[in-house]
Every structure is written in C-alpha cells, then in structure tokens.
Amino acid sequence: MPRVALIAHDDEKPEIIDLVTDHESLLASFDLVATGTTGQRIAEETGLEIERKKSGPVGGDTQIGAEVVEDRLDGIVFLRDPLTAQPHEPDITALLRICDVHDVPMATTRTSAEYLLDGLAAELEETV
Numbered sequence: 001m002p003r004v005a006l007i008a009h010d011d012e013k014p015e016i017i018d019l020v021t022d023h024e025s026l027l028a029s030f031d032l033v034a035t036g037t038t039g040q041r042i043a044e045e046t047g048l049e050i051e052r053k054k055s056g057p058v059g060g061d062t063q064i065g066a067e068v069v070e071d072r073l074d075g076i077v078f079l080r081d082p083l084t085a086q087p088h089e090p091d092i093t094a095l096l097r098i099c100d101v102h103d104v105p106m107a108t109t110r111t112s113a114e115y116l117l118d119g120l121a122a123e124l125e126e127t128v
C-alpha cells in the first residue's frame with residue numbers, strides 16, 4: 001500500500017481538504033501521514049485515518065523528512081504558501097532537499113498533486 005504524506009501551510013489548508021475530499025476513496029486505500037494541524041483538519045473533515053506527526057513549525061516537516069531517509073514514503077503532497085514567510089523555512093528547505101536526494105516525488109501545487117495521486121493510483125492498480 002503506498003504511504004503518502006500530506007502537508008499544507010495554513011493558507012493552503014482549505015485546498016488540501018478539498019483535494020483530499022475529492023480523492024477520499026483512493027486515499028482510503030493509502031497509508032497516510034501528515035504534519036500535526038494538517039492531519040487534525042483532515043481527520044476532522046473526512047473519514048480518513050491518518051497518522052499525525054508534530055506540527056510543522058515544531059518539527060513535523062523534519063519528522064516527515066526522516067521517513068524519506070528511511071525509505072518509508074512513496075510520495076508527498078506539500079501545499080506550500082508561496083506568499084508568506086515561514087519561521088521554519090530551514091526545515092521546509094531540508095525536506096525539499098531530502099526528497100531530491102532520495103527521488104521521492106513531492107507535489108507542491110493542486111495540479112501537481114492530482115498528477116502525483118493519479119500516478120500512485122496507477123502503480124497500485126498494476127500491483128493488484
């Protein structure tokens with residue numbers, strides 16, 4: 001089962017809820033993990049089960065990065081707010097970098113997230 005991380009900055013939380021709701025039946029067949037507040041919102045607003053790490057600003061992005069290093073993740077949807085500076089920018093940069101190092105696909109916009117989820121769904125179909 002693909003393991004996917006879901007992360008969104010505050011401005012993008014409505015967008016990730018909309019994305020997840022649109023793909024709820026597909027995501028129900030995935031193993032999901034999220035940063036703290038994103039995971040809380042997804043759990044509250046959908047019927048999906050989701051593991052929650054710490055909130056991004058206090059280390060959640062770093063915890064997701066550790067999963068990348070340990071080869072536990074098949075993809076990450078990270079809807080970033082491109083217009084607001086984040087106090088934990090170094091953690092965000094580190095997560096992007098470690099995804100590049102390990103060639104773990106990360107989608108940072110709604111459209112690229114749709115492609116990523118479609119790609120993982122196609123892989124899942126090939127294995128059944």
Ligand SMILES: O=C(CO)COP(=O)(O)O
Nearest residue numbers: 035036037038055056057
């Ligand atoms: O800050 C984040 C990603 O950098 C997201 O963290 P939360 O999901 O806890 O809001």
